[in-house]
Amino acid sequence: MKLRENDHIVGYVFISPFILGFLIFTLFPMFSSLYFSFTEYDLLSAPRWVGLSNYEKMFTDDDKIMDSIRVTLTYVLTSVPSRLIIALLVAMLLNRAVKGIGLYRATYYLPSLIGGSVAVSIMWRQIFGDKGLINAFLDTIGIHTTISWIGYPATALGTLVLLSVWQFGSSMLIFLAGLKNIPGTYYEAASVDGAGPIRKFFHITLPLLSPIILFNLILQTISGFLTFTPAYIISNGEGGPLNNTLLYSLYLFHRAFVFFEMGYASAMAWFMLILIGLITLVIFKTSKYWVHYES
Amino acid sequence: MKRIPIPVLLLVMLLFTIIGCSSSQQSANGGTGSSRTIETAKSESKHDVKLRIAWWGGQARHDYTLKLIEMYQQQNPGVKIDTEYAGFDDYWKKLAPQAAANQLPDIIQMDISYLNQYSSKNQLEDLDELTSNGTLDVRSASPETIDAGRIGGKLYGITLGVNAMGATFDAALLKQAGIASIPVNWTWSDLEQIAKRMKGQGKVLDHMRFDQFFPYYLRTHNQHYFSSDGTSLGYSDPQYFIDYFTMYLKWYDAGYMRNWDKESLTKLTPEENPVALGDGFMTMAWSNQFITLQEASNKSLNMIGMPGPNGKQGLYLKPTMLFSISKSSKQKTEAAKFISWFINDLEANKLIHGDRGIPISAAVKEGLKPLLTEADQKVYDYVAWAQLNSSAMDPPDPPGAAEVSKLLRDMQEQILYRKLSVEEAAAKFMNDANAVLAKNKK
Numbered sequence: 001m002k003l004r005e006n007d008h009i010v011g012y013v014f015i016s017p018f019i020l021g022f023l024i025f026t027l028f029p030m031f032s033s034l035y036f037s038f039t040e041y042d043l044l045s046a047p048r049w050v051g052l053s054n055y056e057k058m059f060t061d062d063d064k065i066m067d068s069i070r071v072t073l074t075y076v077l078t079s080v081p082s083r084l085i086i087a088l089l090v091a092m093l094l095n096r097a098v099k100g101i102g103l104y105r106a107t108y109y110l111p112s113l114i115g116g117s118v119a120v121s122i123m124w125r126q127i128f129g130d131k132g133l134i135n136a137f138l139d140t141i142g143i144h145t146t147i148s149w150i151g152y153p154a155t156a157l158g159t160l161v162l163l164s165v166w167q168f169g170s171s172m173l174i175f176l177a178g179l180k181n182i183p184g185t186y187y188e189a190a191s192v193d194g195a196g197p198i199r200k201f202f203h204i205t206l207p208l209l210s211p212i213i214l215f216n217l218i219l220q221t222i223s224g225f226l227t228f229t230p231a232y233i234i235s236n237g238e239g240g241p242l243n244n245t246l247l248y249s250l251y252l253f254h255r256a257f258v259f260f261e262m263g264y265a266s267a268m269a270w271f272m273l274i275l276i277g278l279i280t281l282v283i284f285k286t287s288k289y290w291v292h293y294e295s
Numbered sequence: 296m297k298r299i300p301i302p303v304l305l306l307v308m309l310l311f312t313i314i315g316c317s318s319s320q321q322s323a324n325g326g327t328g329s330s331r332t333i334e335t336a337k338s339e340s341k342h343d344v345k346l347r348i349a350w351w352g353g354q355a356r357h358d359y360t361l362k363l364i365e366m367y368q369q370q371n372p373g374v375k376i377d378t379e380y381a382g383f384d385d386y387w388k389k390l391a392p393q394a395a396a397n398q399l400p401d402i403i404q405m406d407i408s409y410l411n412q413y414s415s416k417n418q419l420e421d422l423d424e425l426t427s428n429g430t431l432d433v434r435s436a437s438p439e440t441i442d443a444g445r446i447g448g449k450l451y452g453i454t455l456g457v458n459a460m461g462a463t464f465d466a467a468l469l470k471q472a473g474i475a476s477i478p479v480n481w482t483w484s485d486l487e488q489i490a491k492r493m494k495g496q497g498k499v500l501d502h503m504r505f506d507q508f509f510p511y512y513l514r515t516h517n518q519h520y521f522s523s524d525g526t527s528l529g530y531s532d533p534q535y536f537i538d539y540f541t542m543y544l545k546w547y548d549a550g551y552m553r554n555w556d557k558e559s560l561t562k563l564t565p566e567e568n569p570v571a572l573g574d575g576f577m578t579m580a581w582s583n584q585f586i587t588l589q590e591a592s593n594k595s596l597n598m599i600g601m602p603g604p605n606g607k608q609g610l611y612l613k614p615t616m617l618f619s620i621s622k623s624s625k626q627k628t629e630a631a632k633f634i635s636w637f638i639n640d641l642e643a644n645k646l647i648h649g650d651r652g653i654p655i656s657a658a659v660k661e662g663l664k665p666l667l668t669e670a671d672q673k674v675y676d677y678v679a680w681a682q683l684n685s686s687a688m689d690p691p692d693p694p695g696a697a698e699v700s701k702l703l704r705d706m707q708e709q710i711l712y713r714k715l716s717v718e719e720a721a722a723k724f725m726n727d728a729n730a731v732l733a734k735n736k737k
Contacts, residue, residue, distance in 0.1 A: 042694075043394060043395040044391065044395065044412070044413065044418055045393040081601045124338035125560070129560070130556070130557050145555060147554075148554075148556045150556055150560060151555070151556030151558075151560045153712060236560055236561075236562060237558075238559065240559050240706070241555070241556060241559055241708060242709060242714060243713065254701070257391075258701070259695075259698045259701075260391055260412075269358060
């Protein structure tokens with residue numbers, strides 16, 4: 001009996017860093033931010049209770065927030081599907097017995113390892129700048145242009161989407177694992193019945209992979225909404241040109257740390273949380289129509 | 296019994312890690328440099344006084360400021376100074392949370408645009424008592440210079456140096472295009488003629504930063520960017536906005552300035568300036584930026600007053616930066632002594648080398664004279680000229696100024712990309728900016 005109690009203590013000791021960290025760095029800040037979202041708080045003076053007026057202002061008196069939501073939705077709706085499609089295609093390519101396949105898999109995964117980091121974003125700035133790699137390449141094939149792709153309103157957001165698609169590695173790895181789980185016998189049987197590769201893809205691969213697609217879709221959608229670093233670095237922190245790269249998180253950052261409106265920024269953060277929650281819910285609810293579980 | 300020591304050991308280790316993390320209170324230190332304390336040779340002696348100082352700047356400024364602090368600690372063995380420094384943008388993002396936690400450094404390098412915000416929130420000490428009892432010696436500076444740090448009659452910051460805006464240009468390039476010199480009392484239409492001629496040579500005029508040169512233009516028309524109480528814009532006739540940006544758009548469309556898709560991405564460092572790159576013939580800049588710009592360009596540059604008419608009314612001398620003492624400081628007298636030394640000590644100012652503007656102390660200015668390089672001399676001459684050809688500075692920016700300037704930037708961008716007509720932008724700016732500033736009414 002005594003020994004058992006002792007074992008519990010060891011367990012609690014081991015888990016205490018996590019519990020403490022969770023309480024101090026997650027739960028407490030979360031609820032403080034909920035409180036701050038009902039106040040006017042500039043960091044310098046004490047927060048002042050203003051009730052729902054931050055939320056009211058968000059929906060009635062801030063046209064930039066609509067801009068930023070539009071930009072964020074455009075970003076998520078274009079980058080997430082393209083990223084998943086590319087990830088699936090590459091995963092299928094890498095799901096073959098080719099010599100040195102391990103090396104290929106590692107190489108394709110590499111961009112996601114370095115992730116949405118500052119270094120990659122700076123590199124992207126160089127590549128799409130007016131004297132960057134893209135323009136140099138266009139030059140060699142006879143197209144002379146000096147536009148700065150990241151500074152030009154029509155293409156700025158596109159470069160961010162491309163950066164996101166380029167980092168398809170983690171979704172690809174998960175797809176790869178899913179593909180390995182599909183029994184080869186299904187394909188053999190289909191071949192015997194005379195099915196071609198396209199038919200096999202739509203009738204075997206896609207249905208059996210659908211739970212994995214759902215998982216990736218939700219994960220990528222959430223991370224898409226939270227994208228911040230590339231937009232911050234690539235647009236010099238401005239969200240320009242013409243607010244075309246003003247992602248919601250970047251605008252929230254402006255409100256919090258440039259204009260010192262912590263209360264308003266907290267309200268924005270909670271709105272984002274609710275929005276992401278709703279979208280995830282919708283994806284889950286619709287999933288029963290397209291996700292196929294073997295049982 | 297044998298088993299107990301393991302969890303106990305783990306617990307002890309955990310405690311050590313937690314203590315180890317929390318005792319190094321360096322979270323406030325800037326992203327661009329690590330916080331450190333310089334120990335002097337006499338560091339064994341008891342440090343009675345501990346000060347914290349924070350500033351922003353580039354690497355060169357960090358280096359000499361650390362040397363300065365070392366020098367001060369050698370002269371005052373009882374004082375130990377902790378340093379925190381960062382680039383300009385990061386600096387303010389770190390300072391605000393410190394203020395929220397009531398942990399501001401004792402000595403804070405302050406920008407005139409933030410002075411109002413911090414003083415109105417009761418974060419800064421009124422320095423009048425410390426200057427009048429001589430702890431902070433400002434006798435060698437002119438009263439007007441000292442008054443620049445005054446808000447509502449209270450002294451919240453000591454100016455460290457002064458500068459003035461002006462036009463920095465590449466005289467050799469102009470000469471190649473057949474422009475021998477620029478008259479002192481030149482105007483915007485002179486500038487237009489020069490820009491036109493220089494465009495023929497493939498050289499551009501650098502963009503003028505919206506939140507500095509539009510206010511200058513307003514001043515030349517006896518108008519102001521902000522009203523004196525800071526609750527609205529300082530002008531009520533949108534025509535000033537329309538005139539300025541119509542002119543700007545005309546020049547931009549004529550190709551006198553570089554494309555906005557390139558301009559909007561520069562970090563405004565001297566190295567990226569078109570003058571330094573050799574693509575540009577002129578940039579409007581502050582006098583304390585002249586030397587770094589000339590170094591980055593690697594060629595001789597000149598400086599002249601801003602285009603008029605009424606340049607004298609538009610031009611003003613501005614504190615480059617100030618030192619403030621936080622209200623929460625427990626060592627206000629010692630902090631004041633350091634600031635006093637900083638502005639009055641000749642040896643210290645030899646290290647500063649005009650990087651924080653023209654020194655405010657007449658004695659220091661005199662003492663530095665034999666050491667001036669040719670570029671230094673140009674800056675000194677320019678500021679001396681500006682002193683005689685300028686008028687009083689506007690009051691420090693009101694709270695909300697950062698948001699108003701962001702609005703103005705958006706307006707300029709939408710005008711240049713032809714998303715808004717100049718007239719629409721003028722109305723929108725006036726409406727939105729006034730709404731932001733109206734929050735200051737209380």
